[in-house]
Amino acid sequence: MSRAELTEERASGRPGAERPDGAAAAGAPARSRAVWSLGLFRSELTITFRRWRTLALLAVLAAVPILVGVAVRIETSDGGSIGSGGGEGPAFISQITNNGLFLVFTSLAATLPFFLPMSIGVIAGDSVAGEASAGTLRYLLVAPSGRTRLLLAKFTTVLVFCLAATLTVAVSALITGALLFPTGEVTLLSGTAIPFSEGLLRCLAVAVLVAVSLLGLAALGLFISTLTNSGIAAMAATVGLLITVQIVNTIPQLHAVHPFLFPHYWLSFADVLRDPVYWDDILKNLGVQALYTAVFGSAAWARFTGRDITA
Amino acid sequence: MAGQTAASTTDSAVISTRGLTKRYRGGQLAVDALDLSVPRGSVFGFLGPNGSGKTTTIRMLLGLIEPTEGGAVLLGEPMPRAARHVLPRVGALIEGPALYGFLSGRDNLLRYDAADPTADPATRTARVGHALERVGLAAAGSKKARAYSLGMKQRLGLAAALLQPRELLVLDEPTNGLDPQGMREIRSLVRELAGDGITVFLSSHLLDEIEQVCTHTAVMNRGRLITQGTVAEMSAAGARGKLAVTTPDTAEAARVLKERGVTDLVTEGDEITGDPPAADLAELNAALVEAGVRVRAFGVKRASLEDVFVQLTGEGFDVAG
Numbered sequence A: 001m002s003r004a005e006l007t008e009e010r011a012s013g014r015p016g017a018e019r020p021d022g023a024a025a026a027g028a029p030a031r032s033r034a035v036w037s038l039g040l041f042r043s044e045l046t047i048t049f050r051r052w053r054t055l056a057l058l059a060v061l062a063a064v065p066i067l068v069g070v071a072v073r074i075e076t077s078d079g080g081s082i083g084s085g086g087g088e089g090p091a092f093i094s095q096i097t098n099n100g101l102f103l104v105f106t107s108l109a110a111t112l113p114f115f116l117p118m119s120i121g122v123i124a125g126d127s128v129a130g131e132a133s134a135g136t137l138r139y140l141l142v143a144p145s146g147r148t149r150l151l152l153a154k155f156t157t158v159l160v161f162c163l164a165a166t167l168t169v170a171v172s173a174l175i176t177g178a179l180l181f182p183t184g185e186v187t188l189l190s191g192t193a194i195p196f197s198e199g200l201l202r203c204l205a206v207a208v209l210v211a212v213s214l215l216g217l218a219a220l221g222l223f224i225s226t227l228t229n230s231g232i233a234a235m236a237a238t239v240g241l242l243i244t245v246q247i248v249n250t251i252p253q254l255h256a257v258h259p260f261l262f263p264h265y266w267l268s269f270a271d272v273l274r275d276p277v278y279w280d281d282i283l284k285n286l287g288v289q290a291l292y293t294a295v296f297g298s299a300a301w302a303r304f305t306g307r308d309i310t311a
Numbered sequence B: 001m002a003g004q005t006a007a008s009t010t011d012s013a014v015i016s017t018r019g020l021t022k023r024y025r026g027g028q029l030a031v032d033a034l035d036l037s038v039p040r041g042s043v044f045g046f047l048g049p050n051g052s053g054k055t056t057t058i059r060m061l062l063g064l065i066e067p068t069e070g071g072a073v074l075l076g077e078p079m080p081r082a083a084r085h086v087l088p089r090v091g092a093l094i095e096g097p098a099l100y101g102f103l104s105g106r107d108n109l110l111r112y113d114a115a116d117p118t119a120d121p122a123t124r125t126a127r128v129g130h131a132l133e134r135v136g137l138a139a140a141g142s143k144k145a146r147a148y149s150l151g152m153k154q155r156l157g158l159a160a161a162l163l164q165p166r167e168l169l170v171l172d173e174p175t176n177g178l179d180p181q182g183m184r185e186i187r188s189l190v191r192e193l194a195g196d197g198i199t200v201f202l203s204s205h206l207l208d209e210i211e212q213v214c215t216h217t218a219v220m221n222r223g224r225l226i227t228q229g230t231v232a233e234m235s236a237a238g239a240r241g242k243l244a245v246t247t248p249d250t251a252e253a254a255r256v257l258k259e260r261g262v263t264d265l266v267t268e269g270d271e272i273t274g275d276p277p278a279a280d281l282a283e284l285n286a287a288l289v290e291a292g293v294r295v296r297a298f299g300v301k302r303a304s305l306e307d308v309f310v311q312l313t314g315e316g317f318d319v320a321g
Ligand SMILES: Nc1ncnc2c1ncn2[C@@H]1O[C@H](COP(=O)(O)OP(=O)(O)OP(=O)(O)O)[C@@H](O)[C@H]1O
Pocket: A310, B024, B025, B026, B028, B029, B030, B048, B049, B050, B051, B052, B053, B054, B055, B056, B057, B320, B321
């Protein structure tokens, strides 16, 4: 059926009283088509970031660098150095006293194993299943949002949250670090010193890399979210899976599967702090995330577009 | 309405299903070979006891679930394939309202409107305001939906169905939880919408509700369509009116009535009811008076839709498994 026919049929079947200007009615579909994806996406973003749960997760993430920073400051206030007791604590923690910028790397390394991915698991797991359990999913679909369009808006929003969560940690760490510790030239892991401005750039690169590292989990969480009508179950399953995979990742006997686990190369972001940058593991990490996103993104799409919405 | 007659010549049915069947994954046959036809411009009452498959049918019509067999055509286009073209012209309330509790009523509507790609963002706030006014929620629009009462939620759900000018409204138990004023308002709203030429398809248990607003009706039982037609046809064909005589001389009256061919006589206090014969009722009354029966009242009670409904779906209270 052509567009012209469709418009005509609409105009004939619809009571004209609501829209006196026929021209505007005819022009509306063309204009709204251009902004359609943004409308739902914007609405999705607002919904996500207006929830108390989202704000609470971000607040916890923002608190971690402050805690680490204050703890290091207190421990080193008597002139002693941290980590001299045998390499305990997260990576880079011993460098913080020399340069506050390292608090960013420390905080990311400290939150990456659990806090950050857990918050992604909560948001991604709840994305579709939460709407299903609230019953709002059926109204979105008859609006009609379109299943593919809704899923895309959901996934994009989870990606935005990945970036927002990572940046929350990074910015909170940067501010805390700058307030509590000296800043200046940054000495890289390879021993080279770079100016502070370039250090900031590398900070940003690390943050983006960490956010991208979470893509695989985001896609996985979205897929799990399409499987059930219970938001809580989807969140719990995603976070549970994260913990399981993290444990498997530490069992040496299972090293054969390690390269295929989504968290395996997560800490490769440290290689950005070498001169020259050591790309090997970073690229492997990106590859794994792309693989997970493709596989579980398609699975989520296949499941969601073919599924009976009975909630 | 000129447009309407033009449309009705091409497709007079706004909803038509052929052999629509749904078997849930558990094996439950919820809807069984349903052939439904809803004429354009009608207010169509969709009746049936609990668990008879009304909501399942509505979910299939709106493309939320895939039929096991058969198909549905909505506004002349097949569902769920044409959902993108059809659903913007359909407003729906399915199994009660569903809201975002942490958003205000107004923000809920903005959210649902944003989900519709054909909704013009430029007129969004105005349309939301208008929809709120229409359901009487203008004053409570900025209250959090979490704090809404059941009836307020129901009204907000209705407002969401009225965000855009629609051709068809599908309302699953729209008066559920409403106070008497609310019910009356919804009834008059439905009449008003029908007056604008909008087809309204509503499911309900409240039969006098249906009788008051609907022009057409269909009855489901255990997933099967038992009957469909106009409300007048249903009341006329389903059960004939009952003859009712009020008299202190019940025994004598019963004897006379029986003699004159009245069947199924039931005496309750000083009232006798029964199925009248084909003969003129005036003769019957004369015969009673002739026999010395003191008649206080004499008349035919019109069968209510409830009588028809119970006759069609059985008296049993238990829900079919
Ligand atoms: N998701 C589901 N999975 C399995 N069976 C279901 C599901 N939803 C409904 N059913 C079954 O399908 C049948 C019809 O249910 P439906 O909800 O369509 O009834 P209804 O006519 O809307 O009832 P009510 O008047 O109570 O709203 C029932 O027997 C019910 O148990």
